[in-house]
Amino acid sequence: MLASIHLTYVLGTLPFEQRFAAARKLGFQAVEFPFPYSVPARDYAQLLADHGLSQISIGAPAADYKAGMPAYSLTPTLKPQFDQSISTVIDYAKVIGCSRVHVFAGSRAPDVSEELAFETYCQNLAEAHDRLEAEGLGLVVEPVNSSDFSGYFLDRLDLALRAIARAERPGIKIILDVYHAHVNGEDPVTFLRDHGKSVAHIQLADYPGRHEPGTGKVDFDLVFQTLRDVKYGGSVGLEYVPTRSIFDGVPLAAELGLSVASGAS
Structure with missing residues (x-):
């Protein structure tokens, strides 16, 4: 199982370049950092x-959803920006x-209805999937809860499945964030059992609080048993807000198959 760590959430207190060394010393094989564009692609590579x-995945350049800016992917008048974002990410992804x-x-922009936003999103997903596939790249989407991230459009796992079906591109896969699912009252274990083949990557944080596994109510033993039961072939990563230093011990190190479980420095 390919294990990853998020460079911002978990290792964000370190100077940027030191985060890569830390990830490796902790035993991880991969990292997450969705928008690396401030670093030249060859330097990042x-x-x-x-x-x-x-690199687990890379985000296509996007409008600032945390500030509520209208999304390129949902807004018909922002189609040129969306198309350019796909061109940009293709170039960067291939280098790294x-x-x-x-x-x-x-x-969603206030003047765009939910129906139009959904249709625009699905059409953009279909076109992006085809452009990416032609370059040997895959497309993933992630449901993000709209309680913590007010106004985020794709906020549920079932909505992600609907969007993929509407786009008619079963090759589009899902990033399953255990924390986001629990915020929404969705059961990630049930989703894995029913739709495991649609999941490419799983992000781990406990609920409530979005802190390291072991601080909340999520049954991670059951999560990993389910991954074994469904013969999950994707990657799994830590993406949580730390309450303690990860250098005091990596959460779920054994389950993630890490070669260095604790005490790395």
């Missing part, structure tokens, strides 16, 4: 290569050797 790491592209849903 070198950081990955120097530490024997791969990342095979998955995350198209963020973002926020």
Whole structure:
């Protein structure tokens, strides 16, 4: 199982370049960092290569959904920006050797109805999927709860399945965030049992609080047993807000198959 760590959420207190060395020393094989564009692609690729790491996915450039800006993917008048975002991510992804592209849903503009936003999103997903596939890249989407991220359009796992079906591109896969699912009252274990083949990556944080596994109510033993039961073939990563230093011990190290479980520095 390919295990990853989020460079911002978990390792964000370290200087940027040191995060890659830390990830490797902790035993991870891959990292998450959705928007690396402030770093030239060749420099970012070198950081990955120097530490024997791969990039789990890369986000296509997106409007600031945390500030509620209208999403490129949902807004018909922003189609040129959406198309350019796909061109940009293709170029960057190929340089850094990342095979998955995350198209963020973002926020719906007030003058765009839910129906139009959904149809626009699905059409954009279909076109993006085909462009990416032609370059040897895959497309992933992630439901993000709209309680923590007010106005986020793709806010449920069932809505992601609907969007993929409407786009008529079963090759589009899902990032399943255990925390987001629990916020929504959705059961990630049931989703894995019913739709495991649709999941490409799983992000782990406990609920409530979005802190490290073991601080909340999520039954991670059951999560990992389910992954074994469904013969899950994707990747799993830690994406949580720390309450303690990960260098005091990596949560779920054994389950993630890490070679260094604790005490890394």
